[in-house]
Amino acid sequence: MPKSNYELRQDLTSGDWILFSNARDKKPRDFVKENILPKQRRGKCIFENPKKAGGGRIISYHPEEKNWKLIVIPNRFPAVISNKEKARIKKRGPFSHIDGYGHHEVVITKNHEKNFAQLPIEDANLLFNVFRERYQEIAKDKNTAYISVFQNRGPRAGASIYHPHYQILSTPVVPPLANHHLENSKNFFRDTKKCIHCSQIEFSHIRGDRIIHEDELSIAFAPYAPKEPFEFRVSPKGHSSYFEDASEYEIHSVVKSLQSSLRKLERKIKNANYNFYFHTSPVKNKKSYGFYHWHIQVVPRLNISAGFELTTGMEINSIFPEDAVKILNKK
Numbered sequence: 001m002p003k004s005n006y007e008l009r010q011d012l013t014s015g016d017w018i019l020f021s022n023a024r025d026k027k028p029r030d031f032v033k034e035n036i037l038p039k040q041r042r043g044k045c046i047f048e049n050p051k052k053a054g055g056g057r058i059i060s061y062h063p064e065e066k067n068w069k070l071i072v073i074p075n076r077f078p079a080v081i082s083n084k085e086k087a088r089i090k091k092r093g094p095f096s097h098i099d100g101y102g103h104h105e106v107v108i109t110k111n112h113e114k115n116f117a118q119l120p121i122e123d124a125n126l127l128f129n130v131f132r133e134r135y136q137e138i139a140k141d142k143n144t145a146y147i148s149v150f151q152n153r154g155p156r157a158g159a160s161i162y163h164p165h166y167q168i169l170s171t172p173v174v175p176p177l178a179n180h181h182l183e184n185s186k187n188f189f190r191d192t193k194k195c196i197h198c199s200q201i202e203f204s205h206i207r208g209d210r211i212i213h214e215d216e217l218s219i220a221f222a223p224y225a226p227k228e229p230f231e232f233r234v235s236p237k238g239h240s241s242y243f244e245d246a247s248e249y250e251i252h253s254v255v256k257s258l259q260s261s262l263r264k265l266e267r268k269i270k271n272a273n274y275n276f277y278f279h280t281s282p283v284k285n286k287k288s289y290g291f292y293h294w295h296i297q298v299v300p301r302l303n304i305s306a307g308f309e310l311t312t313g314m315e316i317n318s319i320f321p322e323d324a325v326k327i328l329n330k331k
Helices: 022-026 121-138 176-192 196-207 248-268 307-312 321-329
Strands: 006-010 017-021 060-062 070-074 090-092 095-099 104-109 146-153 165-171 211-214 218-221 232-236 274-279 295-300
Touching (some): 070 121, 104 121, 121 146, 121 165, 121 248, 176 196, 232 248, 248 274, 248 295, 248 321
Antiparallel strands (some): 006 017, 006 095, 060 070, 070 104, 146 165, 146 274, 211 218, 218 232, 232 295
16 A cells, blocks of 8 residues: 555556545535535635635735735645655556655635636736746746646536635646647647647638637637537647746737637536646656647536447547537627
């Protein structure tokens, strides 16, 4: 048995890394089967007392402590834990494992009701700037290989607390999905001398029937082959490999495109449950990923993977992306 509650294990057959964390069993469970999180009164919401929610610790206030709009705290139920030891691969028989080293933080918005799509634009911009600031700080840890920034919206997407919040989680290895995307992007660049995401953005303009929102610097569009109904991507138009190095203008534009597209999704799908998350280059060996293009993926949680999907890894999507975008864009 492992000595720690936190461990990454590598599957011998697939080569994929799986993160184990016993501490997550203590996480609040406000739901079992429901599609909607019960609305908590502010007085009973744990995030109305962020210092208590962070186990007595606040990482940072934004823009300032007295009049804060966003606050960053440690996750009380972390999937990983930081320590001073060097993260290294160890062997257990034929298997490989690494101690579950990393950082796990929660970013809380002050407003108890307003999700990202409803935030004032200045607060939404502040949130993304905080993401970037924390990303840059965590990247200084030499054990960090990859940093994930995401929101779980609704119980089907993994949320257990009503109050809007976002998470930042780092790992000492590049996760399987990110690795798969990076490898495909690298191969595409090797074969075509083009960025795989720049090419998709360019092709989306040929017919325009998968575009949800667009301005001068960013675009929101449905991928050609999304796994889930109403899934979409928000990307800077100009080639940009690293979220942490994005300009203020670029971030502001992506924020506007994401808010506009999420509002369309929430208007068309009642009580929409979804995840949005960043795809960006790893921080380890950072200069090796100039071919990549950071973006945000939004995945509504409408389907449940069943036998065929689990045994083949091939999803069945019940709606073509062109039809999904037509629904989203209809006034």
